[in-house]
Amino acid sequence: MVFEYAPAPESRSIVSIAPEYGLFIDGGFTAPVDDQLFTTTNPATEEVLSRVSEAREHDVDRAVAAARRAFEQTWGPMPGAERAKYLYRIARLIQERSRELAVLETLDNGKPIKETRDVDLPLVAAHFFYHAGWADKLEHAGYGPSPRPLGVAGQIIPWNFPLLMLAWKVAPALACGNTVVLKAAETTPLTALAFAEICQQADLPPGVVNILTGAGDTGRMLVEHPGTDKIAFTGSTDVGRSIMRAVAGTDKRLTLELGGKGANVVFDDAPIDETVEGIVSGIFFNQGHVCCAGSRLLLQESVADEVVERLKERLSTLRLGDPLDKNTDIGAINSAEQLARIDELAKSGEEENAERWSSPCPLPDRGWWFPPTIFTGVTQAHRIAREEIFGPVLSVLTFRTPDEAVAKANNTPFGLSAGIWTEKGSRILWMAQRMRAGVVWANTFNRFDPTSPFGGYKESGFGREGGIQGLGAYLATEVAR
């Protein structure tokens, strides 16, 4: 007798995807031009969803010029209370259209509808609501008596949380009085384009938000454009480095949110069932396409075998498949390119003699998939312990004492996130003080809130997004520097 869950697909009839999209510049969409179009696909089926426009130099020029005009003429001079009205309106529209946006995000990104519905979209709306509240209170935020906006913000976002990363960037920028030129990720442009429609619905003045689609070249043009006052980038550490080089010597402000190799540290007095859940949400949430993923599991040796055994049992119950099915836990890998990278790193783990275990779940025939995988017997010297895999692959290491846990957790070029699992409150505080990571979670993992600042140490970048601290990235004050 087996309790089989019948397919429970979310209907995709709620979304209408145009066959082609132009760019959203100065309040309107440009007409798609044939030789600029590139496709975006559903990673779960490899079906082409739409064709979108690659923004070229003159498009970037126009977008930045529109943003400048809006900054100087409408948005910049507008009182904070008025800006707040627009942000509240956008937040409510996102809530009203949340089902549609969740389906669209799942189609374009491959992540399960369960996550877009219950995590991405509620957080997207929450970020706009939260920052709407700040718009008329900036003088009380601790950045001096009259903090001023920076001007035009060039923002480049990744494909792992397309709409959420947009919200993290656009909401604080607008709340602080800046205007925006945002470039969506190459493989996940559709929700950003839907957001452009929402800006129109909200009657946002033209030019305040401009949405460009394209690949790395478009991003580079935006970064190098003399008309941008601020660059905010979330993505890989390599691209982050080249952006920093490009910005060096200019007076542009810069925040970078880059890669990670988060340590999830489990002590022998941890609440073990909840710890296993936390490990799962730390690395298998969003197929591991999470910069702050808990991709290095550090287990105290005295409980290592037991935790690994329970983890394998738990992973065997994860349901991989159609991302639109409401019971799917693990969706598709976002692109063939990313799948190849995950494969390559997983193979390196085997070649370096770590022991590989993959969930026995069947993989669909079409689309890009990778089963939840853990490597045991991993040491600090393994590539899979040092490099960001950005996929559903967990490296398991062990430690003996709290000091050793801290030393190993911090022994990485990254410093974005860390987790601590113990029932002992004093040890949580002791550990948290010593972890060099921008976010430290205790007895939980991958929990986000707009009121809480997020950002990295070391090669994970600098600057914070969210909370009072995040406002500083979009305000021209000495304090913020």
Place this chain on the structure above:
Amino acid sequence: MTDAWQPPGGDQASLRAFLHGLPGVDEVGARGRAAALATRSIKTESKRWAIDMAIAMVDLTTLEGMDTPGKVRALCAKALRPDPSDPTTPSVAAVCVYPDLVGIARASVGQDLHVAAVATAFPSGRSSLDIKLQDTADAVAAGADEIDMVIDRGAFLAGDYATVYEEITAVKSACGDAHLKVILETGELHTLDNVRRASWLAMLAGADFIKTSTGKVTPAATPPVTLVMLEAVRDFERATERRIGVKAAGGIRTSKEAIAYLVLVSETVGDAWLTPDLFRFGASSLLNDLLLQRQRMITGHYSGPDYVTID
């Protein structure tokens, strides 16, 4: 836990050391896990299957001061044939009554259903061990083949685990062949750490089932509490190779909730527990909602409260 697992002795020191050595339960995490499983979407074939399974798992219960032989007979008729308009409807697992009505219930259901009695000075358990054992023996003698006992929550909360243990072992031997369900009354234990410890204590002392609640205390069964109890039976099986049942009792009124419990069972302890031998619902009004949903699945439309029987 390994092959070399040895149960602790029944003395206070051993029990305390063992129970306090169990891993803690993080309340936030446990609630989050239970809530996440409640979002599973169970449709069409799987919903049909789950509704029939849930019906077959019901301990149809009446535990009122105003219970009469007539009321118990009506309950038994309903238990045997929950939906008179559809003979394909499964019977429930058992009827559950006070000890003095066991004879009536047994006469009504014959050997077709289990008869469960709440013994041991139900629901408070505030009586001497002698009285509790006599209560149990009376119920068994009258024909009960399942005994739902309550633990001494006062002794448990005072840390007097040996008293609770001894009481359960004594009731277990008074049960003879009857199955013993041990009611933890989790609404009075308050923390999930206590729920885990009480679950283990009851299983170590010989429980065949562990049961959340009497139904007389709020909250009764909740998904997080049931999750922790399921984790306990899962770990107990790993250690001892014995399968202990779980009964979620009280407060479960809708099919949707019942199906969510089946998901909880399936994804925590596995499909082996999806049988009335290892999972039960202690309920009264739940049954009619399951029947209404069942009718809807078959006919394609909702009927109404007049199309199920009120007993």
